[in-house]
Amino acid sequence: MPKETKLYEALEVDPNCSDAELKKAYRKLALKFHPDKTGGATSERFQEISHAYDVLSDPSKRQAYDQYGEAGLSGEGGPGMGGLSPEDLFSHFFGGGGGGRGGRPSGPRRGKDVTHGLKVTLEDLYKGKTTKLALQKNVICEKCEGKGGKEGAVKTCATCNGQGYRVMLRQMGPMMQQIQQPCGDCRGEGEIINAKDKCKFCNAKKVTQVRKVLEVHIDRGMKHGRKIVFNGEGDQAPGTIPGDVVIVLDQREHERFRRSDDDLFYNAKIDLVTALAGGKIQIPHLDDRVLVVDILPGEVIKPGELKAVMGQGMPTERHHDFGNLYIQFEIEFPTTNWTDLAHIEQLRTILPPAPPLPALPKGAHVEEVSLTEMDPRQKARAEQGHMGGDDDEEGGHGPGVQCAQQ
Ligand SMILES: [Zn+2]
Ligand SMILES: [Zn+2]
Structure with missing residues (x-):
């Protein structure tokens, strides 16, 4: 010892x-x-x-x-x-x-980094996951240790002095031009190995290709675009430091949730009665839980209103806490079939009274008009006009609002 x-x-x-x-x-x-x-x-x-x-x-x-x-x-x-x-x-x-x-000592060159995208689901990022990724890479030939041939069999090319290229002069009209050409004797390698001394294992290429399996650890809370670096796992080549393999997380769109930083956004459709009188909604989460959200009677949820459920967002990568879950409500109003006039009159007695109309300006000419149901074609055209025409500048089209195109 x-x-x-x-x-x-x-x-x-x-x-x-x-x-x-x-x-x-x-x-x-x-x-x-x-x-x-x-x-x-x-x-x-x-x-x-x-x-x-x-x-x-x-x-x-x-x-x-x-x-x-x-x-x-x-x-x-x-x-x-x-x-x-x-x-x-x-x-x-x-x-x-x-x-x-x-x-200054120049040191070895550094090989290129290789980037791979890795598709992940929001569930993967919520729960964490280890996944295996197989890739092909060059490694220094183990038989010749990257020399390309037997010990002492590798000679510097005398023609190009080991440069791998030769500088030639060429007449271009009235001018002489310098051009670099790969050396023919060593085929740009800068060195020559006798055929009989060449490494059979790598065919004098100095490297061989192997299949490498990387284990990628996706930690809870990692985000779209997150880079996971495998130091020095890039292609090996003689006299170079291998570059890195960089895995970039690419989160697929999720059918229920949209992520923003560590928060989650969820669109909930509720009916008018639930919005006014309260009730429950169910939200399947990213693990096996289902959140049952209580809407209190009289809370009165308005269309487009945003409410928060604290601590039910994504786990944060560093600190072990959670972002929030924001629920945006869409209210489904009763359809026009729901027209029992007696009930509607009853509503007037229950709901807060409508504010009175403002007084008409003096001398205003009053014309009574009524609303018309449109057919789908008319509706599409009207909506397009409302959005500002089809060839209009970008913007204005909020997410979720789409023009019907036919
Ligand atoms: Zn070899
Ligand atoms: Zn040469």
């Missing part, structure tokens, strides 16, 4: 781990905590990982550490000193940079 295990802990490995396991652990963590990924200066964690790998990947240093702990390394001057800097170690490990280019 080693004297200290801090460096092993930094790499999240067992003190008895093999070199290969060490390498794998460093690879995973270095990619995760690389400053390019964390969007900032070299983090403490990245330095810690780099230092741990710098020590443990060297058999003599590892032995000294196992025997004497950090004190056994004091000749090296402690973290960050003596060994490679975290950045150098990283590019050394990932094969980027090439070394000695001068100036």
